[in-house]
Amino acid sequence: MASHIGPWRSDAQGRLSPDENGDPKTDYTRWRLVNEEGRQTWRYLETDAEHHAWPQSIADKYHLGLPTGLPELQHVKTPLQAAENGLSFFSHLQLEPGNWACEYGGPMFLLPGLLITWYVTNTPIPPEYTTEIKRYLFARQHPEDGGWGLHIEAHSSVFGTAMNYVALRLVGVSEDEPRMVKARGLLHKFGGAIYGPHWAKAWLSILGVMDWDCVNPVPPEIWLLPDWVPFAPWRWWIHIRQVFLPLSYIWSKKWSFPLNDFTKQLRQELYTQPYDSIDFSQHRNSIHSADNYYPKTWILNAINEAMVRVWNPFLRIGPIVKRAEDWTWELIRMEDENTDYAGLGPVNNPLNMVACYIHDGPDSYSVRRHRERLNDYMWMKGEGMLANGTNGVQVWDTTFVTQAVVVAGLADDPKWRPMLTKALEFIDDHQLRENVPDQEKCYRQHRKGAWPFSTKTQGYTVSDCTAEGLRSTIQLQEMHNFPKLISLERLKDSVDCLLLMQNPTGGFTEYETTRASEKVEWLNAAEVFGGIMIGYDYPECTTASVTALSLFSKFYPDYRADEIRIAKKKAVGYIKRAQRKDGSWYGSWGICFTYAAMFALESLASIGETYETSDNSRRGCDFLIEKQMADGGWGESYLSSEKHVYVQHEKSQVVQTAWACLALMEAQYPHKEPLERGIKLLMARQQRNGEWLQESIEGVFNQSCMISYPNYKFYWPIRALGLYSKKFGNDELQ
Numbered sequence: 001m002a003s004h005i006g007p008w009r010s011d012a013q014g015r016l017s018p019d020e021n022g023d024p025k026t027d028y029t030r031w032r033l034v035n036e037e038g039r040q041t042w043r044y045l046e047t048d049a050e051h052h053a054w055p056q057s058i059a060d061k062y063h064l065g066l067p068t069g070l071p072e073l074q075h076v077k078t079p080l081q082a083a084e085n086g087l088s089f090f091s092h093l094q095l096e097p098g099n100w101a102c103e104y105g106g107p108m109f110l111l112p113g114l115l116i117t118w119y120v121t122n123t124p125i126p127p128e129y130t131t132e133i134k135r136y137l138f139a140r141q142h143p144e145d146g147g148w149g150l151h152i153e154a155h156s157s158v159f160g161t162a163m164n165y166v167a168l169r170l171v172g173v174s175e176d177e178p179r180m181v182k183a184r185g186l187l188h189k190f191g192g193a194i195y196g197p198h199w200a201k202a203w204l205s206i207l208g209v210m211d212w213d214c215v216n217p218v219p220p221e222i223w224l225l226p227d228w229v230p231f232a233p234w235r236w237w238i239h240i241r242q243v244f245l246p247l248s249y250i251w252s253k254k255w256s257f258p259l260n261d262f263t264k265q266l267r268q269e270l271y272t273q274p275y276d277s278i279d280f281s282q283h284r285n286s287i288h289s290a291d292n293y294y295p296k297t298w299i300l301n302a303i304n305e306a307m308v309r310v311w312n313p314f315l316r317i318g319p320i321v322k323r324a325e326d327w328t329w330e331l332i333r334m335e336d337e338n339t340d341y342a343g344l345g346p347v348n349n350p351l352n353m354v355a356c357y358i359h360d361g362p363d364s365y366s367v368r369r370h371r372e373r374l375n376d377y378m379w380m381k382g383e384g385m386l387a388n389g390t391n392g393v394q395v396w397d398t399t400f401v402t403q404a405v406v407v408a409g410l411a412d413d414p415k416w417r418p419m420l421t422k423a424l425e426f427i428d429d430h431q432l433r434e435n436v437p438d439q440e441k442c443y444r445q446h447r448k449g450a451w452p453f454s455t456k457t458q459g460y461t462v463s464d465c466t467a468e469g470l471r472s473t474i475q476l477q478e479m480h481n482f483p484k485l486i487s488l489e490r491l492k493d494s495v496d497c498l499l500l501m502q503n504p505t506g507g508f509t510e511y512e513t514t515r516a517s518e519k520v521e522w523l524n525a526a527e528v529f530g531g532i533m534i535g536y537d538y539p540e541c542t543t544a545s546v547t548a549l550s551l552f553s554k555f556y557p558d559y560r561a562d563e564i565r566i567a568k569k570k571a572v573g574y575i576k577r578a579q580r581k582d583g584s585w586y587g588s589w590g591i592c593f594t595y596a597a598m599f600a601l602e603s604l605a606s607i608g609e610t611y612e613t614s615d616n617s618r619r620g621c622d623f624l625i626e627k628q629m630a631d632g633g634w635g636e637s638y639l640s641s642e643k644h645v646y647v648q649h650e651k652s653q654v655v656q657t658a659w660a661c662l663a664l665m666e667a668q669y670p671h672k673e674p675l676e677r678g679i680k681l682l683m684a685r686q687q688r689n690g691e692w693l694q695e696s697i698e699g700v701f702n703q704s705c706m707i708s709y710p711n712y713k714f715y716w717p718i719r720a721l722g723l724y725s726k727k728f729g730n731d732e733l734q
């Protein structure tokens with residue numbers, strides 16, 4: 001093969017040194033995390049002058065995996081001391097605006113999408129990015145077979161392997177590099193890139209290394225369906241809808257990056273036979289079993305056939321196509337403007353950028369702004385550079401940190417007051433104060449009063465983020481006398497917003513109320529994810545809402561009292577219905593049954609249902625007790641989320657041990673012994689400087705894809721240790 005190296009060939013100049021694998025590594029002392037009102041980006045300081053003028057912070061060093069220099073703390077004997085040592089370490093990671101930052105990696109299909117977008121829009125990537133992206137992708141390659149999976153802990157798949165192979169080629173790795181040879185060998189064993197899922201095929205077609213004939217149709221005409229149609233796209237789950245939107249625009253244009261020597265060569269690498277001899281139209285439905293988590297239904301297959309054989313060749317006529325493209329473009333534009341080009345997430349945002357490139361041209365404002373904004377998704381860590389699952393976890397983490405301190409009984413200690421005040425300022429700053437313009441037109445949920453997951457710029461309502469924001473605010477402002485930064489009016493706004501988010505079932509979805517029947521899941525085309533077509537009821541979102549509404553009513557019993565009472569009653573009805581026979585709840589956003597149990601048991605306790613008084617609470621506790629491991633901890637594998645049955649991890653996990661202990665304590669589980677064993681495990685795993693080390697991945701979405709919440713290992717154990725000492729006293733345990 002003649003070698004055509006990817007476009008961004010040059011590594012960062014100077015100061016490169018080999019890492020443990022011999023790959024070039026940038027000078028880690030030059031990286032700084034910039035946090036502008038919660039917008040987090042990484043900057044590499046080129047000159048010595050900048051480097052000396054701007055010293056690295058402890059948080060920079062921690063996130064980069066450099067020694068922080070934080071001292072060993074006093075030897076811990078009691079749970080409360082352990083909580084305080086944990087908090088002492090974690091407080092050093094707070095950033096100036098008051099929030100905490102972290103990596104939000106895990107999924108392995110995000111970075112390739114970003115790189116393809118940069119490439120096809122002729123966006124230069126800084127050489128320090130390419131150097132670190134290579135390191136990250138090689139660090140996450142499975143050494144046994146040379147592949148990558150859907151997420152960092154998953155088995156190798158075509159999606160993971162094809163996309164990350166292409167990503168590495170784009171950042172300049174030669175196809176002859178031994179690790180690439182191995183990856184390509186695996187891809188060919190899988191049958192080549194034609195066996196990838198729908199999204200892989202779409203991305204490769206955009207890059208021009210696959211033919212659009214291989215991609216099942218994504219017609220924008222579907223956006224012309226009247227709103228009353230039960231499966232109209234405005235009713236779909238928000239992430240799928242917002243990904244489908246730009247993809248349908250690009251698909252309609254059949255836009256591909258113009259072929260060049262490099263993409264010509266990639267075409268030779270990704271398949272098991274010569275590119276020109278492949279009949280791509282025959283492979284729309286080819287999918288390897290390693291990727292086929294949610295096989296397409298016969299209904300969807302039939303619709304696809306009808307579209308390919310009848311709609312596209314005979315009925316897809318100019319005026320309809322034009323109207324559909326114009327309307328999808330309008331919706332893309334509204335999403336971009338409503339989020340200042342930050343986008344809902346890491347898939348729709350790059351696709352929107354490609355759509356802007358096609359529609360507005362390479363030098364347009366929209367393309368330039370997207371170019372800047374995509375940096376908000378990039379994260380640096382010891383292993384290199386990756387793409388985060390959102391533009392951060394700012395609000396979510398910050399609310400849980402304040403709650404951990406309150407629950408641990410440390411909120412009145414003057415030592416933590418400045419830290420908590422700053423956190424409250426951040427929560428104040430990121431509450432959403434207005435609805436988006438033309439809310440109905442772009443199908444957005446009410447958001448005035450809500451809190452988002454990351455920042456107000458991203459600006460999407462999330463029910464449980466709103467609930468946690470409300471709860472943190474009441475705890476600090478009403479229960480612990482912190483400045484009243486958030487007025488009662490604004491708290492009422494958040495309650496109004498929450499009440500609008502309840503479904504007729506009593507349950508709560510995360511972003512919007514449920515807009516369609518579960519039957520719409522029959523149209524799930526993604527193959528690699530489950531439960532993506534509509535917004536479902538989630539135990540976590542419902543329970544968090546109940547807990548927050550209960551707290552609100554304690555302080556403001558007169559505000560919408562009847563509506564809150566009825567909402568809670570209906571929500572509790574849902575929570576009880578969602579409980580399985582064995583006492584567990586399936587958790588959709590954390591792994592898995594342990595995570596859901598914590599939220600469910602706490603919410604039942606918030607309405608007075610505990611182990612002694614409620615059969616539901618008792619069964620929930622008994623389920624957890626059954627799962628306690630021999631060393632006193634709890635450990636649940638990510639396979640629980642995938643398989644929908646509890647799967648023990650081979651090793652107990654700090655985070656899940658904290659969740660289980662919290663669940664049992666909130667439910668007033670009457671026996672101390674299992675709790676004491678769990679708490680001892682948390683203490684034993686704590687390091688001398690107060691930190692806990694990273695263990696297995698903690699979060700999940702769409703049943704099959706895992707995502708990291710690295711700050712969980714701090715605030716959940718702190719909360720559990722503190723609550724234990726409040727409940728059982730602070731006797732020595734070690």
Ligand SMILES: CC(C)=CCC[C@@H](C)[C@H]1CC[C@@]2(C)[C@@H]3CC[C@H]4C(C)(C)[C@@H](O)CC[C@@]45C[C@@]35CC[C@]12C
Binds near residue numbers: 510700702
């Ligand atoms: C478009 C696809 C399939 C992938 C992009 C990834 C996103 C779907 C998800 C990445 C972050 C998620 C998980 C987001 C994170 C926070 C949770 C939560 C913990 C607040 C949860 O309780 C409610 C749902 C979440 C908002 C999440 C939904 C899905 C992601 C955006």
